[in-house]
Amino acid sequence: MRQMAKEPVTKIDPKKELSPYLNHEFNQQRNSRKNKAKISASLSSLQKERRRSLRRRLGLIMTVSILAIAGLGFYISPMANISTVKVIGASDLPTKEIIKVSKIKASDKVFDYLFQQKDLSKKLSKKYPEIKSVQVHLGHINQLILQINERKVVGYLKDGDSYRKILDNEKIGNKALVWSEVTQNKPIFVGYNKSNSLKEDVKLFNSLPESFKDQVKLLSDNTKRNSQIVLVMKDGNVVIGNMITLKQKVHYYKAIKNKAGKHSLIDLEIGAFSRPLTSSEKKAYGIS
Structure with a gap:
């Protein structure tokens, strides 16, 4: 009988075969840890x-x-009570009266007024038209400071021997001022016995160009007609105008005054012309 050939025997290393599996298990365990x-x-x-x-x-x-x-302990303690009130920013107004009108008392708490500025502004501006608003600040621990913001002054109303501020809201200030307290570059309104005519003239004056307003020294209500307005200029001239048309005609003033010279009456009421002022007119308008 023919002898069958033996098949080659492959030797397998168990360690080598299991190594990838063991390594994988080991890596998994290590990663898990x-x-x-x-x-x-x-x-x-x-x-x-x-x-x-x-x-x-x-x-x-x-x-x-x-x-x-x-904070609560301080608020209810006497240390939080107002000890002094200081008013700043209202040089022409009486400080004691402002405090009296504000009704601030020594027993009041300082911090209460820090949250009542609008009410305080309304109360004081109602009494004094000169006051636009009031800001409340804390000075020392229990000192209250009232910062008064005054309204812009348009001019001054001559009231007998004293003067009152004409404010930018067309109201008249309460405080009567002497001549030394008047801002000299602001115009004076004289002869205004009726509040309606004063309001109309102030409104018209506010509408004029700033360059022209700065040249006005005085406005007079001593006019021939209700529709008429008289302005005495700082250069010594007098301008007569109509309430309705003056605003449109003031731009002629510079050219006319250059031709007319000093101490002239420049009439812008009907047309536009000029002539020298008479002696009586100079006296009436306080021009020397």
């Missing part, structure tokens, strides 16, 4: 952060509570 360590570290860090956040919140609550208690 690492992941567990990371998770543990993350949880620990999260817990620490939560504890810190809780401490911060508790600290903030305690701080706010302590400040609130301290």
Whole structure:
């Protein structure tokens, strides 16, 4: 019988064959340990952060509570009562009367008035038209400072031997001023016995160009007609105009005065012409 050939025998190394599987298992176990360590570290860090956040919140609550208690304690104590009131920014107005009108008392609390500025402004401006608004500041611990913001002065109304401010809201100030208290570059309104004519002339004056208004020294209500307005200029000229048309004609003034010269009457009421002032006119308008 023919003998069958032997098949070659392949030797297998179990270690070599199992090595990839074992390595994979080992890597998985190692990664698992690492992941567990990371998770543990993350949880620990999260817990620490939560504890810190809780401490911060508790600290903030305690701080706010302590400040609130301290503030409340100060508010109800006599130290929070107003000791002095200082008024600034109202040189022409009587300080004592302003405080009296404001009804601020020594028993009042300083902080109450810091939140009542609008009411205080309304109260004082109702009594004194010169006052536009009032700002309240804290000076020392219990000193109240009233900062008075006055209205812009358009001119002055001659009232007998005294003068009153004409304000930018067309109202008249309460305080009677002597000549030394009058701002000299502002115009004087004279002869105005009727409030209606004064309001109309002030309104017209406010509508004129600033360059022209700066040249006006005096406005007179001693006119021949209700529609007429008389302006005495700082250069010694007198301008007569119509209430309706003056605003459109004032731009002729510079050219006419350059031709007319000093101490001229420039009539812009009907047309536009000029002539020298008479002696009686100079006396009537206070021009020398």
